[in-house]
Structures are given as C-alpha cells and as structure tokens.
Amino acid sequence: xxxxxxxxxxxxxxxxxxxxxxxxxxxxxxxxxxxxxxxxxxxxxxxxxxxxxxxxxxxxxxxxxxxxxxxxxxxxxxxxxxxxxxxxxxxxxxxxxxxxxxxxxxxxxxxxxxxxxxxxxxxxx
Amino acid sequence: xxxxxxxxxxxxxxxxxxxxxxxxxxxxxxxxxxxxxxxxxxxxxxxxxxxxxxxxxxxxxxxxxxxxxxxxxxxxxxxxxxxxxxxxxxxxxxxxxxxxxxxxxxxxxxxxxxxxxxxxxxxxxxxxxxxxxxxxxxxxxxxxxxxxxxxxxxxxxxxxxxxxxxxxxxxxxxxxxxxxxxxxxxxxxxxxxxxxxxxxxxxxxxxxxxxxxxxxxxxxxxxxxxxxxxxxxxxxxxxxxxxxxxxxxxxxxxxxxxxxxxxxxxxxxxxxxxxxxxxxxxxxxxxxxxxxxxxxxxxxxxxxxxxxxxxxxxxxxxxxxxxxxxxxxxxxxxxxxxxxxxxxxxxxxxxxxxxxxxxxxxxxxxxxxxxxxxxxxxxxxxxxxxxxxxxxxxxxxxxxxxxxxxxxxxxxxxxxxxxxxxxxxxxxxxxxxxxxxxxxxxxxxxxxxxxxxxxxxxxxxxxxxxxxxxxxxxxxxxxxxxxxxxxxxxxxxxxxxxxxxxxxxxxxxxxxxxxxxxxxxxxxxxxxxxxxxxxxxxxxxxxx
Numbered sequence: 142x143x144x145x146x147x148x149x150x151x152x153x154x155x156x157x158x159x160x161x162x163x164x165x166x167x168x169x170x171x172x173x174x175x176x177x178x179x180x181x182x183x184x185x186x187x188x189x190x191x192x193x194x195x196x197x198x199x200x201x202x203x204x205x206x207x208x209x210x211x212x213x214x215x216x217x218x219x220x221x222x223x224x225x226x227x228x229x230x231x232x233x234x235x236x237x238x239x240x241x242x243x244x245x246x247x248x249x250x251x252x253x254x255x256x257x258x259x260x261x262x263x264x265x266x
Numbered sequence: 267x268x269x270x271x272x273x274x275x276x277x278x279x280x281x282x283x284x285x286x287x288x289x290x291x292x293x294x295x296x297x298x299x300x301x302x303x304x305x306x307x308x309x310x311x312x313x314x315x316x317x318x319x320x321x322x323x324x325x326x327x328x329x330x331x332x333x334x335x336x337x338x339x340x341x342x343x344x345x346x347x348x349x350x351x352x353x354x355x356x357x358x359x360x361x362x363x364x365x366x367x368x369x370x371x372x373x374x375x376x377x378x379x380x381x382x383x384x385x386x387x388x389x390x391x392x393x394x395x396x397x398x399x400x401x402x403x404x405x406x407x408x409x410x411x412x413x414x415x416x417x418x419x420x421x422x423x424x425x426x427x428x429x430x431x432x433x434x435x436x437x438x439x440x441x442x443x444x445x446x447x448x449x450x451x452x453x454x455x456x457x458x459x460x461x462x463x464x465x466x467x468x469x470x471x472x473x474x475x476x477x478x479x480x481x482x483x484x485x486x487x488x489x490x491x492x493x494x495x496x497x498x499x500x501x502x503x504x505x506x507x508x509x510x511x512x513x514x515x516x517x518x519x520x521x522x523x524x525x526x527x528x529x530x531x532x533x534x535x536x537x538x539x540x541x542x543x544x545x546x547x548x549x550x551x552x553x554x555x556x557x558x559x560x561x562x563x564x565x566x567x568x569x570x571x572x573x574x575x576x577x578x579x580x581x582x583x584x585x586x587x588x589x590x591x592x593x594x595x596x597x598x599x600x601x602x603x604x605x606x607x608x609x610x611x612x613x614x615x616x617x618x619x620x621x622x623x624x625x626x627x628x629x630x631x632x633x634x635x636x637x638x639x640x641x642x643x644x645x646x647x648x649x650x651x652x653x654x655x656x657x658x659x660x661x662x663x664x665x666x667x668x669x670x671x672x673x674x675x676x677x678x679x680x681x682x683x684x685x686x687x688x689x690x691x692x693x694x695x696x697x698x699x700x701x702x703x704x705x706x707x708x709x710x711x712x713x714x715x716x717x718x719x720x721x722x723x724x725x726x727x728x729x730x731x732x733x734x735x736x737x738x739x740x741x742x743x744x745x746x747x748x749x750x751x752x753x754x755x756x757x758x759x760x761x762x763x764x765x766x767x768x769x770x771x772x773x774x775x776x777x778x779x780x781x782x783x784x785x786x787x788x789x790x791x792x793x794x795x796x797x798x799x800x801x802x803x804x805x806x807x808x809x810x
Binding site for chain 2: 144145148152155156159163166167169171172175176179182183186199200201202203204205206207208209210219220221222223224225226227229230231233234237238240241242261265
C-alpha cells in the first residue's frame with residue numbers, strides 16, 4: 142500500500158503546512174481550526190496507512206506483473222444482491238423524515254433501521 | 267490473452283425490478299446513480315425555465331416572490347447536490363472497476379447503501395414542497411440567519427437540511443469506496459502511473475470529498491440544533507456568529523466546486539486523446555495538476571466572503587489566483603493532445619471542445635472575481651450567476667453530455683445517433699451562450715441576482731429576453747437528446763465492444779459488460795492497454 146501511504150502522508154503534510162501558513166497570515170481562529178481538524182483527520186488516515194498497512198504488497202503495484210499471474214486467484218466474495226442496503230437507507234429516511242413531520246414515523250424508521258442493520262450483519266457473516 | 271482473477275459469485279442473484287432494487291453490482295448502481303441524477307437535471311431544468319419565464323420581461327408576476335425563492339433554491343440544490351455530483355459518482359461507479367481491471371467495488375453493499383441514501387435524500391429535499399410553508403427558500407447555501415427558524419419557519423428548510431445530510435453521507439461513503447477500490451483492486455500491471463486519467467481525477471475528488479463534506483455535515487447539524495434544540499451557534503444576538511456559518515459552509519462549498527469539475531476534467535481527458543488519435547499529452551502533469559487543484563481548493567473558501575470585511579482578502583485572493591496555474595496546465599495538456607492529431611469531430615469530441623470554450627470563460631471570470639476590488643463591485647449580481655453557470659453549466663454539463671455520448675454504447679450496448687447528437691450539441695452550445703453571455707452585461711449593469719422581478723431600466727428587459735430565448739434553445743437541445751436516447755434504445759442495432767477505438771480497459775469488456783466485468787485481460791504496460799493489445803507494433807515502438 143505504498144501508494145496509499147504516499148497519498149495520505151503528503152496530504153497530511155499539506156494540511157499541516159496550510160494550517161500553519163493560514164494562522165500566521167491571517168490570525169483567524171475559525172479557519173485555522175477548520176484546517177487543523179482537516180489536517181488531524183488526514184494524519185489519522187496516514188498513520189493508519191503507515192503502521193497497519195506497512196507490509197501490504199499488491200500485485201497491482203508491480204509494473205512487470207501480468208494478469209495471468211492472478212488467474213484463478215480468489216479476490217473475495219463480491220455479493221451480487223442484498224436487500225439490506227436499501228432497507229437501511231429507507232429506515233434512515235423514515236427516521237429523519239419523521240423527526241420533522243411525525244414522531245411515530247421516526248420510531249418506525251428506527252425499528253426498520255435496527256432490524257436491517259442486524260440483517261446485514263447476519264448476511265455478512 | 268490471460269484469464270482475469272476470479273470473484274466468487276453470490277448465489278442469491280435476482281431478476282427484474284427486484285434485481286435493480288437489491289443489486290450490489292457496481293454497474294447497476296452506476297446506472298441507477300446516473301439515471302436518477304439525469305431525472306433531477308430535468309426537474310431542475312424545468313424550474314430554470316420557470317425562472318427564465320418570470321424574468322423574461324420586467325414586472326411579470328408569473329410566480330410570487332416566495333414561490334420564486336423556493337424555485338431558485340430547489341433549482342440550485344438539485345443541480346449541485348442531485349445532478350452534477352451524483353452523476354460523477356455514478357460514472358465513477360460504473361467506470362472505475364472497469365478501468366482498473368477489477369470485478370467490482372471494494373465494498374459492494376456499502377456501494378448500494380450510498381446510492382439509496384442519496385436517492386432518499388433527494389426525495390426528502392423535494393418533499394419540502396408538500397409541507398406547510400413550502401420548500402426551502404433560502405438559496406442553495408442557506409445562509410444564517412435566513413435559514414434560522416425565526417425567518418424560515420416551515421418544515422421545508424428542515425427537510426432540506428436532512429436531505430442534504432443524507433446526500434453528504436452518501437458522498438463520504440462513496441469516496442471511501444473509490445479510494446479503497448483503486449488502491450487495492452488494480453489488475454496485475456495496472457500501477458498507479460498507468461491509471462486512466464478519469465480514475466486519477468476521481469482519487470483527487472474522493473480526497474476532496476473526505477476533507478470537505480464533514481464540514482457540510484457539521485454546519486447542517488448545527489443549523490438543525492439552532493432551529494429545534496435551542497442552539498445559538500449562528501444567532502448574533504445571543505452571542506453566536508452568522509459569519510461562522512459562512513466559514514463552515516464555504517469550507518465545504520468551494521472545494522465542492524472542484525468536486526463538481528475534477529471528475530469532468532477526467533472525462534475530457536479520456537475523450538480528447540481517443541478522438542485526436544494520440545496518447546494524452548503530459549500525463550504526469552495532468553495527474554499532478556489535479557492534486558494541486560484539490561490541495562489549493564482547500565485554502566480559498568473565504569473568497570466567497572470578501573465583502574463580509576472580516577476575512578483576510580489578500581490571503582484568499584492569492585490562493586485563488588494560484589489555482590489558475592494547474593487549471594492552465596490542464597488546458598495546455600488538452601490543446602497539446604489535439605495539436606497535430608487526426609481530429610475526429612464526433613459528438614463526444616464536440617462536447618469536449620464546447621466544454622473547453624465555455625469553461626475558459628468561466629475560468630477567466632473566476633480569476634476576475636477572485637480579485638477583491640472586482641468582487642466588491644459584482645458581488646451578488648448577475649455577473650456571478652454567469653460566472654458559475656459557465657463553470658458548472660458550460661463546463662460540467664457539457665462534459666456530462668460528452669460522457670453520455672462517449673460511454674452510452676459501453677453502458678447499454680447501443681450507439682447514440684451522431685446526427686441527432688450534433689443537433690443536440692449545437693442547440694445546447696448556442697442556447698447556453700445566448701443565455702449566460704448576456705448575464706455578464708446584466709451583472710456589470712448592476713442587476714442583482716435572486717430578485718423575482720425588476721424595474722424597466724435601460725437594457726435590462728432586452729438582455730433578459732435574450733437570456734430567456736437562449737433557455738428555450740437549450741430546452742430544444744435537451745429534447746433532441748431525449749429523443750435520441752429513446753430512438754437509439756429501441757433500435758435493434760447493437761454497438762460493438764469498442765466503437766471508438768478506445769484506450770482504457772473498459773473498452774476491452776463486452777458492451778454491456780458482464781457480471782464481474784472481465785473473463786480475460788490484456789497485458790498492461792501503459793495507460794493505453796487496449797490500444798497496445800490491438801496495435802502491438804506501435805505499442806512496442808512507443809515503449810522503446
């Protein structure tokens with residue numbers, strides 16, 4: 142994952158630099174906090190990439206690799222269909238809509254969401 | 267050719283409408299995204315026609331002021347959040363796994379969820395039209411205190427907030443999926459420096475979404491708390507700050523402009539080389555300029571706030587000017603690609619050239635309004651309306667039509683008509699420029715935006731009438747497009763797998779591609795693997 146590491150480390154460095162430059166150019170706390178939070182999130186992602194994915198080596202990164210070398214390799218299970226994503230989204234829709242128009246609808250939406258999330262968890266096992 | 271790596275199919279595949287409702291196949295989700303967003307384009311376009319009818323002459327009362335406010339709010343919201351961005355997400359959903367030689371997205375169920383939460387988010391925003399007080403009427407950026415409950419009392423504003431929250435969650439999750447898929451599921455030999463430019467632009471866009479969208483989610487949550495839970499975040503009389511709203515919104519809002527344009531830079535970078543019969547000129551420069559634009563766009567948000575008087579105009583003007591440099595590099599690359607190429611003026615290529623011409627005007631006026639003294643003069647005038655429509659209408663919209671004409675045969679296995687496509691292009695191009703070019707003069711004359719009617723001042727009536735006639739010409743172009751799609755879809759003629767002589771891996775798959783995309787892949791030794799496989803002698807020559 143050397144490419145992912147490079148992307149997020151360079152983005153994090155950019156975030157830190159622009160936050161510092163912004164503070165010394167403007168002394169504006171609102172923008173500095175926003176840029177600082179953005180940089181923190183990028184540092185978090187870069188840190189994960191740096192430590193957790195240190196050993197990852199992908200066939201896609203080797204410029205001399207051929208598709209034949211991956212023939213028959215099992216990339217994983219890619220599900221073709223699942224009812225739970227639409228059910229979770231529908232539950233969230235009812236929950237949020239209900240917060241504005243009808244509390245009972247929100248309660249029903251919450252139930253739909255919880256049941257759907259449990260269903261998705263069971264399906265993913 | 268070699269066999270591709272295999273994905274294990276899930277036995278629970280379904281057919282018919284249930285298949286579309288439950289599908290986690292990236293191609294189905296991409297098509298759903300694109301069709302839904304085009305539907306919202308039609309809705310937002312109809313709203314635009316009402317706006318232009320109302321403004322065609324001074325003093326008209328086709329709609330009242332409150333209805334007008336709702337119409338332009340829904341028009342802007344739909345075009346930005348429900349059309350331009352989701353179309354890019356849909357196109358990326360369809361194309362990224364195909365372009366990198368992967369069987370699907372990294373997280374198929376999450377991918378389905380991102381579409382459906384976007385779909386319900388759009389419904390939520392428009393459902394505001396049916397509650398007491400009508401839909402949101404505070405503009406697409408809903409400045410506080412205009413969007414606070416003491417002014418926007420109806421439920422429409424709440425539904426707008428909730429709908430936007432849902433679409434922002436959708437965007438964030440889609441970005442995670444795009445980045446993970448691109449880094450983890452590239453086919454053997456598809457190194458990062460061999461990725462098609464569209465995929466690169468989507469990585470930059472995804473990074474921007476991850477940096478900018480949380481700020482939108484935060485500001486919407488704070489606004490909702492202000493409206494319903496006694497928060498005073500944006501209430502100046504209780505110690506809050508409306509300027510804070512602007513900071514939080516534009517910290518998202520300006521990168522959003524690039525989220526809406528970077529994917530379409532990618533589209534143009536795919537179309538131009540194919541119809542110039544040349545490799546893209548300056549591949550590395552194009553990639554690096556995408557990241558330069560993405561990075562710089564995070565430091566320009568307050569150029570929307572020059573006239574508040576509480577931001578550092580010098581800092582934001584300087585960074586805004588700087589963005590013109592990487593954007594200019596892209597133009598240089600596109601012109602360099604066309605230079606001495608064997609240009610084929612097909613419909614996608616015409617839309618690509620139209621994009622460049624329109625976006626150039628939008629870019630130049632963008633540099634103008636990045637200058638605080640000019641911005642103070644034209645702030646909230648029709649000059650700004652012209653500027654951002656040249657960027658997003660003349661830019662993104664033309665690239666979207668180019669993308670549809672270019673990839674329609676791959677997506678549906680049918681070729682759109684070249685004759686009708688050219689009619690569509692010229693009607694849109696002439697109509698667009700008739701509508702928006704004159705708005706620059708209206709803005710310079712001082713006509714403010716977001717007014718439902720205006721006085722009969724010298725020149726205003728005639729220029730507005732010209733703009734409205736241009737809108738009608740554009741509508742005719744859209745009708746030709748609809749006719750073309752219907753006629754081509756019912757035609758029995760099938761497109762070949764690679765009707766244009768394309769370069770990237772999607773043209774290796776059948777049209778439309780099967781489940782899991784590929785049964786075999788060519789060797790990948792450049793950013794044009796399909797061209798290399800079909801012209802091995804030329805490929806060997808260029809690799810030397």
